[in-house]
Amino acid sequence: MNAYPFDMNVIETKLSKRDRILEAAAAILCQDGFAGASIDAVATRANVSRQTIYNHVGDKEGLFKAVIKELAERSTEHFFEMLEEFPDIDNSDDSLQSGLSAFGTRILYHMTHDKTARWLMRLVQNEGERYPELLSGWREYGPGRKNPALAAKFASLAHAGVIRREDPTLTARQFMALLTAEWRPETQLGHLPDEETCRAMAERGVRAFVAAYAIK
Amino acid sequence: MNAYPFDMNVIETKLSKRDRILEAAAAILCQDGFAGASIDAVATRANVSRQTIYNHVGDKEGLFKAVIKELAERSTEHFFEMLEEFPDIDNSDDSLQSGLSAFGTRILYHMTHDKTARWLMRLVQNEGERYPELLSGWREYGPGRKNPALAAKFASLAHAGVIRREDPTLTARQFMALLTAEWRPETQLGHLPDEETCRAMAERGVRAFVAAYAIK
C-alpha cells in the first residue's frame, strides 16, 4: 500500500512527525482514557492534521498500540540505565543503606517525574483490564524483563552475604513496595514530590528494607 | 421539584431501585471509564428505564458522584469491621507473626475479592486525576480516616514494646506496602488469588515486616 523510501532524511522527518503524534496521543490517552480520547484532540495537540494520524497508525486502536509499544520500549531502556547504578557490594552495613538509598532515590524520582514512566503506568492500570491482549505483550517485555533483572541484583547481594537469602523475586518486590510505600497517597493528588522528598521517602523505605534483610 | 413520600415501604423500594442503579453504574464505570460508560448501558444492566436514572441522580456526573459516595461509605465500613480483628498485644514474637498474618490475610483477601473495594480503588485510580474535586471528599473520608486508624493500632503495638518505635503512619503504610507487594503483578491479569494464595502472600509480607519491626 504505502511504499516508504528508505532515505535517511525522509525517515528522520517521518519519525519526528510520528513522534509528535505518539507523544500527544500518550498524553491524551492518559488524561482521558481510551474512550474519552478523541483523534481530533491528538491531532490538535500534535499540530498535525487528523488524516496524517490515520495514515500512520490506521485507526484508534492502532494508535493505542503504537503508544504502548513506544512507551514500553523507552521505559525499559531507562530502567536498565538506572539498574547500572545498583550499588556494588562491600561488607559495610552503612554502605548498604546509603547505596540502596541512592539507587532507590533515583528510581523513585524517575517513577514520579518521568512522563514516559507515569504515562505507561497509568495506561496499563487504566486500560489493562479492558484490552488484555494489547498489554500481554507489554507484560512480557516490561515486568517480564525488569523483575528478573532487579531480582538478580538482590540475588548477588544475598550471595555475597550482605542480605538474607530469600527468593530474590520476592526480595525485589518487597524492596520496590517499601520504596513506593509513601508514594501513592502523595501522587494521587497530582503534585509531584521534589527530589529532596524522594530522597527522604527512599531513605525511609530502604531503612525498613535493611532492617528486614541486612545480615546485621 | 420532587416531593418524595417518607413512608417506609416506598423508601424501601426506592432504595432498592436506587441500589440497583448504583451497583450497575459502579460496575460499568469501572469497566469503561467515565467517558466510555453510557447511561443506556447502566439502565440495561440495572433493569431500569433510562429516565429513572435521570430522576434519581440528575445527570451523568451526579451518577458518578453518587457511586463514589456509596462505594466509599461501604468500603470504610468494611475496613473498620476488619480493623477489629487487628491482633491483640502480648509479648510472644510468634503471635505477632501469626496475628498480623491472619489480619493481613483478611485485608488482602478483601482487597482482591470484594467488589466494592476493587471498584472504588479502580475508580479512584482511573478518574482521580480528571475529577479531583469529586475525590477530594473521598480522600478525607477514605484514607483520611483509614490511615490514622490503622496507624493507631501500630502505635499501640509500639507502645507495648512489641515493635520498634517509629512514625506510626509510616509503619502502617509500610505494612500495607509489604502486604500488597506481590499483589499488583498478580491482579493486573484479572484472575483473582484464592484464599490460600492470599494467606501465603500475607505471611511473606508480614515476615518481612516482623523482621524489620519486631523487637527481637
Added chain:
DNA sequence: ATTTTTTTAGACACAACTGTCCAATCAGTC
C-alpha cells in the same frame, strides 16, 4: 524545474450518546 510523495483542511456519512419530553402504565394508598 519537474515529478513524486506527504500533508493539509474541509466536507461527508454514519453511529453513539446525552439530556429532555411525553403519553401510557404500574403500584401502592385512601
Added chain:
DNA sequence: GACTGATTGGACAGTTGTGTCTAAAAAAAT
C-alpha cells in the same frame, strides 16, 4: 374503585466522535 406519584418505553434534537474521501498545498527527490 379512584387517586397519586413513580416508572416505563419510545421519540426527539443536538452534540460529539470515527473513519473516509478529495482537491489543494507543501515538501522532498530526481
